[in-house]
Amino acid sequence: xxxxxxxxxxxxxxxxxxxxxxxxxxxxxxxxxxxxxxxxxxxxxxxxxxxxxxxxxxxxxxxxxxxxxxxxxxxxxxxxxxxxx
Amino acid sequence: xxxxxxxxxxxxxxxxxxxxxxxxxxxxxxxxxxxxxxxxxxxxxxxxxxxxxxxxxxxxxxxxxxxxxxxxxxxxxxxxxxxxxxxxxxxxxxxxxxxxxxxxxxxxxxxxxxxxxxxxxxxxxxxxxxxxxxxxxxxxxxxxxxxxxxxxxxxxxxxxxxxxxxxxxxxxxxxxxxxxxxxxxxxxxxxxxxxxxxxxxxxxxxxxxxxxxxxxxxxxxxxxxxxxxxxxxxxxxxxxxxxxxxxxxxxxxxxxxxxxxxxxxxxxxxxxxxxxxxxxxxxxxxxxxxxxxxxxxxxxxxxxxxxxxxxxxxxxxxxxxxxxxxxxxxxxxxxxxxxxxxxxxxxxxxxxxxxxxxxxxxxxxxxxxxxxxxxxxxxxxxxxxxxxxxxxxxxxxxxxxx
Numbered sequence: 182x183x184x185x186x187x188x189x190x191x192x193x194x195x196x197x198x199x200x201x202x203x204x205x206x207x208x209x210x211x212x213x214x215x216x217x218x219x220x221x222x223x224x225x226x227x228x229x230x231x232x233x234x235x236x237x238x239x240x241x242x243x244x245x246x247x248x249x250x251x252x253x254x255x256x257x258x259x260x261x262x263x264x265x266x
Numbered sequence: 267x268x269x270x271x272x273x274x275x276x277x278x279x280x281x282x283x284x285x286x287x288x289x290x291x292x293x294x295x296x297x298x299x300x301x302x303x304x305x306x307x308x309x310x311x312x313x314x315x316x317x318x319x320x321x322x323x324x325x326x327x328x329x330x331x332x333x334x335x336x337x338x339x340x341x342x343x344x345x346x347x348x349x350x351x352x353x354x355x356x357x358x359x360x361x362x363x364x365x366x367x368x369x370x371x372x373x374x375x376x377x378x379x380x381x382x383x384x385x386x387x388x389x390x391x392x393x394x395x396x397x398x399x400x401x402x403x404x405x406x407x408x409x410x411x412x413x414x415x416x417x418x419x420x421x422x423x424x425x426x427x428x429x430x431x432x433x434x435x436x437x438x439x440x441x442x443x444x445x446x447x448x449x450x451x452x453x454x455x456x457x458x459x460x461x462x463x464x465x466x467x468x469x470x471x472x473x474x475x476x477x478x479x480x481x482x483x484x485x486x487x488x489x490x491x492x493x494x495x496x497x498x499x500x501x502x503x504x505x506x507x508x509x510x511x512x513x514x515x516x517x518x519x520x521x522x523x524x525x526x527x528x529x530x531x532x533x534x535x536x537x538x539x540x541x542x543x544x545x546x547x548x549x550x551x552x553x554x555x556x557x558x559x560x561x562x563x564x565x566x567x568x569x570x571x572x573x574x575x576x577x578x579x580x581x582x583x584x585x586x587x588x589x590x591x592x593x594x595x596x597x598x599x600x601x602x603x604x605x606x607x608x609x610x611x612x613x614x615x616x617x618x619x620x621x622x623x624x625x626x627x628x629x630x631x632x633x634x635x636x637x638x639x640x641x642x643x644x645x646x647x648x649x650x651x652x653x654x655x656x657x658x659x660x661x662x663x664x665x666x667x668x
Contacts, residue, residue: 217529220471233311238471239487239565 184230184262188255191225205252216241219248226254232261269502270442271668272611273355273510276348278341279493279595279605280316284348288605289612291594292620293641298595299478299489306461312473315459316491316596333397335410336375337457341494341601342407343414346451350415353498353510355449357416364447366419367411368438369496370430370454372600373463374423375402380462407455411496419447428560430454430600431495432653432661435607436519438499439663448501453604455494464490470529472564478597479624480561480590481568481632488562491596495604514614517648517666518547524658531567531654536560536574539660543650544578547664551582554664555646556613558606559636560654561590561622562597569631571652576634587644589622589637603653607663610649614667619644 182190185205193203196212203212209219216238223236234246234257247253277284280298281291291298302315323332323340335343357365378401385391400406405423412421420441424434431454438452458464467473467490474487505512520542524535544551560571568590576583591609598605609620618641625638647667654660 223471224469236471237486239474239485 184258185255187229188226188251188258191222191229192251195222195225203251205250205255207251209248226258230258230262232258232265234261267443268445270439270499270516271502271505272497272513272516273500273505274349274351274353274498275513275608275611276345276352277493277495277605277608278318278321278344279495279598280318280491281595283321283344285608288608292591292609292612293618295621295623295640296594297623298491302459302464304460310461310464310468312464312468312475314475314489315464316489317459318493333395334401336378336401336406338371338375338455338494339407339410341457341492342369342455342496343410345453345455345494345496346411346415349496349498350451353500355498361448362416362418364419365417365449366441366447367408367417367421367451368424368434369408369411369452370424370426370432370434370600370604371404371407371456372425372427372430373456373458374404375406376458376463377460378402380460383462411451415451417451425600426659426661427655427657428597428599428602429653429655429659429661431603432651432663433521433659435497435499435603435663436521436661439516439519442499442501448504450499451496452499453494453496454601456599456601457492458599459490459492474563477624478563478593479626480559480563480593480622481572481629481636482625483627483629485563485565485568488564488592489596491592491598491602493595493598493605494601495607497604497607512668513611515666515668516663517549518543518664519662520546521661523660526658528658529656531570532658533570533574533577535658535660536571536652536654537577539662540574540578540650540652543662543664547666549648549664551579553648554579554582554586554650555644556610556619556649557586557588558609558649558651559588559590560652561592563590563592567654569629571654572632572634583634587619587635587637587642589620591620593623603651603661607651610651610665613646613649614665617643617645
């Protein structure tokens with residue numbers, strides 16, 4: 182699975198949706214993921230890719246990691262993986 | 267119904283090893299939060315906390331006691347000693363038979379769990395010390411206070427996360443008020459500052475890496491603390507008859523549940539608890555001069571709490587003072603309301619309002635007088651202490667000057 186597919190699978194599971202219902206333009210909010218679901222999604226992504234995402238639930242949108250859409254999350258993960266390599 | 271007064275107070279926390287030391291620090295706006303020191307701290311992403319330093323357990327307890335006392339019990343016994351000595355009370359005969367202990371803790375012997383899990387999982391040992399269970403159980407501290415001071419009446423431990431102490435003190439208050447017990451030793455204790463304890467909190471992504479800045483714009487989360495606060499709650503006539511020094515009166519309390527979300531606070535739940543405590547104590551809105559806030563320094567709590575205060579107090583919300591001493595001693599989780607009650611007693615007894623330190627910039631969503639950075643002199647006759655726990659469980663106490 183590509184990074185994109187893995188992220189969509191994680192987000193779909195968290196949102197209790199089919200993979201086909203999640204697109205890159207989806208926002209987590211539009212998928213019905215609340216603040217707890219968001220923290221769980223971040224955790225699942227960190228575990229999947231063995232990365233540490235700079236994320237503080239006190240200010241989810243204000244951190245350096247962009248979570249405004251699925252596409253932004255994929256981009257952020259790609260960049261963190263590249264930094265690690 | 268009986269009147270209930272506080273005749274003794276004791277503590278150990280990041281600001282001091284006694285009540286006078288703690289109140290001095292609060293008056294000076296000193297910060298007890300600093301780099302954490304314990305095994306494996308380098309594997310944490312959160313490395314600050316309000317740790318108790320300069321505390322040598324072996325100075326206070328012998329080897330046999332230490333095999334039974336987790337750090338949360340040690341803190342409890344240190345604070346209980348100070349409180350009961352101040353009250354100048356000895357429990358014998360009928361008084362001992364009817365008086366009891368209700369304490370709050372969220373985690374109990376967390377470092378005992380941590381040490382022994384490490385031993386069997388990481389170090390591969392197959393045997394643990396025989397007293398692991400009596401050492402880690404949440405009621406251990408309550409039982410040791412009961413045993414040490416011969417308190418033979420109602421004794422138990424309350425565990426409601428961050429509201430544990432306030433729930434415990436509310437229970438003790440209602441027992442003395444109803445006439446069920448003449449004296450109750452109450453308060454709470456917590457000691458979660460070990461690798462596993464902080465790691466668990468880290469997971470929630472609500473902890474600050476640099477400071478606890480309640481109500482301040484740009485605040486970025488809570489900081490854990492540790493310690494204990496213990497009080498002697500006594501029936502008023504009983505205290506007077508023996509000529510005890512009365513610190514203040516416990517005037518009212520209320521407990522509510524949000525019945526909504528496991529972690530997100532609710533304005534309605536908080537407001538109902540504050541309004542309930544006022545009603546219970548027959549307290550008029552404009553009598554309240556100071557609120558010791560729950561004020562965790564998270565985005566969600568502080569704005570919700572301020573909105574709840576505004577709802578309950580209306581125009582008077584702009585005249586009262588509200589501060590969060592968690593900015594100095596950190597969040598003692600199950601012990602926090604007990605240590606924070608000291609700031610309430612200081613306000614009533616000494617006319618000094620403890621500040622919210624680390625305050626940088628006003629947040630329009632927390633537009634109340636949060637006593638930023640410096641303590642203030644003020645004449646207040648009624649104060650309140652808020653605690654709003656994960657799980658949506660709220661407990662608020664109101665104290666009155668005697």
